[in-house]
Amino acid sequence: MLTVDFDRFPVGPGDRVLDLGCGGGRHAFEAYRRGADVVGLDYSFDDVAGVARMFGAMALEGQVPASGRAGGVRGDAFGLPFADGTFDRVIASEILEHLPADEKAMAELVRVLRPGGLAAVTVPAWLPERLCWALSSGYHTVEGGHVRIYRRDELLGRLTAAGLEYLGGHSAHALHAPYWWLRCLVGVHDDNHPATKLYHRMLVWDMMKRPRTTRWTEQLLNPVLGKSVVFYLRKPLDVRQPTVAVPGPATAQREAFAETGHGVD
Secondary structure, eight states: OOSSOTTTSOOOTTOEEEEETOTTOHHHHHHHHTTOEEEEEESOHHHHHHHHHHHHHHHHTTOSOTTOEEEEEEOOTTSOSSOTTOEEEEEEESOGGGOTTHHHHHHHHHHHEEEEEEEEEEEEOHHHHHHHHHHOGGGTOSTTOOOOOOOHHHHHHHHHHTTOEEEEEEEEOGGGHHHHHHHHHHOTTOTTOHHHHHHHHHHHHHHHHOOHHHHHHHHHHHHHHOSEEEEEEEOOTTOOOOOOOOOOIIIIIHHHHGGGTOOOO
């Protein structure tokens, strides 16, 4: 399930893409399928290892263009191990709401994005998220959970203050909001409740079959009930920022791309 719309966020061969806080790697995998050179970065060793293994499997199975390179890096969003302007595209999907110092992470995102490069940022939308917090304290008090609820204008203001230009946006996954409300009602950690199991089965069916009825329904509901809000942004060509002494492509990226056996020039 993709939150970023790659028709609005073009990625292709030759693009250097960072999936910041990649988690399970869903957006990193899509960028790799499109032939980009992709780095999936996360603080979790397990997530990075799993993403790197999947990159390797995708290459072996011929799911990606031969020119594409990809790998995983374990790193901290507050101090990214890349030189200024390393990437043409940066994706930060459902990560900022987890970070106490979100503005520091935004500054790092902008730093490693080249002038003229594009960023896609997604976070939980205010209304669905606020209802989850109201229905269950367990939803957001878990270790590593959500530490804030963004209002759209608040987040956009922080991103533009960090040095990005807003290009457009949308909401996504309206059909997923009721699923999380159900989980909050019956127990966030209860995977076996009949109501949530049934709803989850419907979501999987929808993602696999994509019937016209549910696609139309979700598009209609997204502006109000969309579980996530998505921003597309650009780093201005004339932006100026201090140089930060951090490992560049010859170190962190070389280690990342080595995961799939692809070299780095």
